Amino acid sequence: MRPEDESELAEVVRGASSPLRIRGGGTREVGRPISGAVVETGAISGITLYEPAALTLVARAGTPLAEVVEALAAEGQRLPFEPPDWRALLGTSGESTIGGVVAANASGPRRIMSGACRDSLIGVRFVDGTGAVIKNGGRVMKNVTGYDLVKLLAGSWGTLGVLTEVSFKVLPVPESAATLLLPGIGVAPAVTALAAAIGSPFEVSGAAWTEEGAQIRIEGFAASVAYRAERLQALLAPFGEVVVEAGRDASDTRWAGLRDVAGLAGRPGDIWRVSVKPSDAPALVARMGAEAVALDWAGGLVWALTEPGTDLRARLGGFAGHATLMRAAPETRARIAPFQPEPPAIAAIATALRARFDPRHILNPGLMD
């Protein structure tokens, strides 16, 4: 089913008597394998409001992410949270939608400076499991009127409602950028170096590690980038060689690769995404026994490529954070919970919320269980 607009979608949900699988562009096949009729949001599309001077953009949920990115770029602006393109990593194709980005709360390297997708999201409209159309938040960046369902919907993977419209606070694209590269540095010293960089006053907007080494991004006016690059180079000198790679284009290419976890894409095995306290990352990586890892968010986000069918959580033991199985065969995702099992009291709240928003259990039922 591919409803043409919000009211048609509401009718579809109201009239449904069995489970629905909600689909934006189908680029993020994450979670428990579920069955049900597919409902696509792709036809509910289009940017409905864009005010560059107010740093605000509103789009219908099925709008291609690429269309949003392009409209913003034409005015020298962008989505602050740097939405990733996981198609190559997850082995999917199709057109990523802005609603899908929100449903996954998908954020890239700039999350450490500008926050996650949920932090830029200032308003939503959605259809709940009863078919009611609900709005929350709006189009202004400061809004504490009533409960914040905007955050609750972000990252709910279509289990509380089907998004129909999303509003964002956007930001100007800085004039210039540069990357500092610490070639060949290992995970443990890299995490220490990245912590030093983001704990400095020099406004780091990316802090990642791959087999190439540690990589640190700064953005801003050209003179300011040059100044901060120099200061960071001095700050990081104790960690070894520090190479400065200047220029917007080089930075865009490099950080698109880091954002999309290109280093792990196209390789056989399962893909895990682990959110941790950054300083815990080296010890956890050692325990993972992964075939390859990539770190972002100064170590706070670990991507791991593991042998198919590995239960990574069993290897990690107890840790503060959560591990999500992002790519695996359906039978693996049926056996190992793709989303981190929660303590009983928290799980009970999540279950009760879903029962309230979707009393008939028809919206992606069981996807996050």
Added chain:
Amino acid sequence: MEMPAPNPAILARKARIVERLRAVLPADAVIAEEAETRAYECDALSAYRCPPLAVVLPRSTAEVAAALKVCHAEGVPVVPRGSGTSLAGGVLPTADCVVLGVARMNRVIEVDYANRFIRVETGRTNLSVTGAVEEDGFFYAPDPSSQLACAIAGNVAMNSGGAHCLKYGVTTNNLMGVTLVTMEGEVLEIGGAHLDAGGLDLLGVICGSEGQLGVVTEATLRILRKPEGARPVLMGFASNEVAGECVSDIIKAGVLPVAIEFMDRPCIRATEDFAHAGYPDCEALLIVEVEGSEAEIDEQLGLILQIARKHDPVELRESRSEEEAKKIWLGRKSAFGAMGQIADYMCLDGTIPVSALPYVLKRIGEMSRDYGLEVGNVFHAGDGNMHPLILYNANDPEELAKCEAFGADILKLCVEVGGCLTGEHGVGIEKRDLMVVQYAPEDMEAQMRVKDVFDPGWLLNPAKVFPLALTAARRAA
């Protein structure tokens, strides 16, 4: 302001309830004498008062849980309270409630610079969070005007903002985790030193829920390294419209100041009489602050001044020293106090799209003449969060009613142009009945479902946020 009638059965059981609370809390943590409970009868919306049944002041999460278990068993409403600085009546008690104050819980639990967070008990004041880390060059970004007094508990409950949110966001963007005690007395850990939720983002809906979902006793907060420096510039303009256009142009140019503050003529005049900051005689002024190294500041301010000059400013004042910078901020920081010298005032908090600024200011001026009440405007222009201050005489009930009607009209205007009722103060009791202007019944129903899950008995912070008529059935159940 209408409040639900107190439950006579609870009032009649006061002695027993107090005795049960004393059985689980230290002697000095339970206040039941009317002379003493009176200190908790209101918050900063002091036109409304009601002494509670009792007050408890626990010293630990375990004591909070113990108190809540008693209240839950007795079916007694609980009003969680930080420092009581709410401007929206967010902690107004009912006669049959227990006020649960977390002010005695103010310890720093952990400071972690490598992972950039601090964990505190929520009775700690906003400013003293920064106080705990500033010697090491760090700060906590959200900075509500009341930061000297307001507690993190209240900041989390109201999702507080401040002058610097244009760059750093509000409380919810700087909150990483909480310890939440439910009405049943269950202790939940949500979030922590890692980023994002593994499942549903409960932290996101707890922040800003005005103490209606649980009592937040500890919080993990993002701390940031202080910039090398910051410097403001002051600009005066011939009209509100021109100042509004200048704000738009600055934002569009790709500079992101940490703050853009706006004051109109009535406010400028009042602060001049009060604080003598040497502000120019003009219709509107902006204070724009940027951060960075000296050279970075020079570059950004250069660009901003270039934009301002295109709008024929009547004054452009740069600060060349710490002293001059302080003087630029002096008037802005004393604006509320200055207006308070003239008369009592009601401070509103609606947010509007920045593009609607000139129109909204013009309409407020017209309404001011119609109502015969003076208004001063001082607010965060970069994010459209307005603070109209309506001057009135609090001892004149008729004028209070007129002032409230005027305030409601301004907030309706904010919603009409695409904005909202409250940007950072919260709904409380003050804007409860206006929720219908912004939200349809099903929108509020969706929010109330969340409350149903966390607090099925509807005992936490009664009569706030939602119109009473909408919640009556749930409260009675």
